[in-house]
Amino acid sequence: MDAALDQALELGGCPLCSLQDRACAGYFRALLWELVTDVGARNKLRASLGLCPRHWWRLRQLERDSLHNALGLAILLEDTVGEVRKLLEEGDFRQRWENRAPCPACEREQQTEATYAGRLQERLETEPHLRRRLCKDHHNLHVPAPGRSLQRSGKLLPIPRGDPSRCPGCGAYEPSERGKGPLPRCIPHLVEEAERGVLEETARQASVRWAEELQTHLRGFIHKQDHQVCEPLTLRERTILDEAVLFLAGAPRVRSAA
Ligand SMILES: [Zn+2]
Ligand SMILES: [Zn+2]
Numbered sequence: 001m002d003a004a005l006d007q008a009l010e011l012g013g014c015p016l017c018s019l020q021d022r023a024c025a026g027y028f029r030a031l032l033w034e035l036v037t038d039v040g041a042r043n044k045l046r047a048s049l050g051l052c053p054r055h056w057w058r059l060r061q062l063e064r065d066s067l068h069n070a071l072g073l074a075i076l077l078e079d080t081v082g083e084v085r086k087l088l089e090e091g092d093f094r095q096r097w098e099n100r101a102p103c104p105a106c107e108r109e110q111q112t113e114a115t116y117a118g119r120l121q122e123r124l125e126t127e128p129h130l131r132r133r134l135c136k137d138h139h140n141l142h143v144p145a146p147g148r149s150l151q152r153s154g155k156l157l158p159i160p161r162g163d164p165s166r167c168p169g170c171g172a173y174e175p176s177e178r179g180k181g182p183l184p185r186c187i188p189h190l191v192e193e194a195e196r197g198v199l200e201e202t203a204r205q206a207s208v209r210w211a212e213e214l215q216t217h218l219r220g221f222i223h224k225q226d227h228q229v230c231e232p233l234t235l236r237e238r239t240i241l242d243e244a245v246l247f248l249a250g251a252p253r254v255r256s257a258a
């Protein structure tokens with residue numbers, strides 16, 4: 001345990017964030033490479049309706065940069081979009097949404113924090129200068145209660161032009177779509193509007209249709225990952241992983257600098 005902590009301290013930056021990110025990356029690696037066909041892991045992700053927005057984007061980034069398993073990610077996304085679509089079709093989805101299980105990646109982070117916070121606290125007594133290394137979220141070291149979700153601070157990233165997201169809340173829809181009837185919402189904005197009591201029925205239906213489209217294109221993408229299939233990806237399929245993450249997580253957020 002101390003070896004891992006020492007290693008994290010050598011890296012620079014907040015040691016608890018490094019340890020959490022490592023735990024999270026390990027979970028994602030297993031998820032994409034081993035657990036995609038694991039019934040228990042799939043059921044856990046269905047119970048939580050996927051990941052939280054921050055972890056969806058982190059998974060997308062890690063898949064692209066180091067894990068390299070687009071097929072695994074597409075299968076997970078198709079499954080989750082399907083679960084969320086079924087939920088949205090029911091109309092009153094808020095209660096089920098609020099009662100969903102916590103994000104499994106957040107749970108990993110909490111376990112990691114609980115494991116190392118006490119040990120780091122001891123180190124701080126003899127090496128008080130290490131406190132300066134802790135980020136804003138970890139500055140007041142504590143062992144989080146199980147199941148409590150960590151609220152992270154973060155700011156919205158600007159979305160590149162031509163981004164496939166059409167959620168007006170994320171502000172990334174194509175201007176040409178204005179006036180073409182109700183725009184769909186990403187899930188975080190849909191839930192937010194439902195909570196404020198301003199969600200229009202037509203917007204909910206538009207989001208259901210967006211989910212259906214995503215599933216169709218994700219299935220096309222999955223089918224073409226088979227080496228026997230030599231068809232090229234369509235334009236939409238080429239950006240379908242990002243689009244599905246946008247639907248589930250909204251525009252990407254980054255953690256603000258400590
Ligand atoms: Zn930190
Ligand atoms: Zn999470």
Ligand SMILES: [Zn+2]
Pocket residue numbers: 167168169170171185186187188189250251
């Ligand atoms: Zn949105």
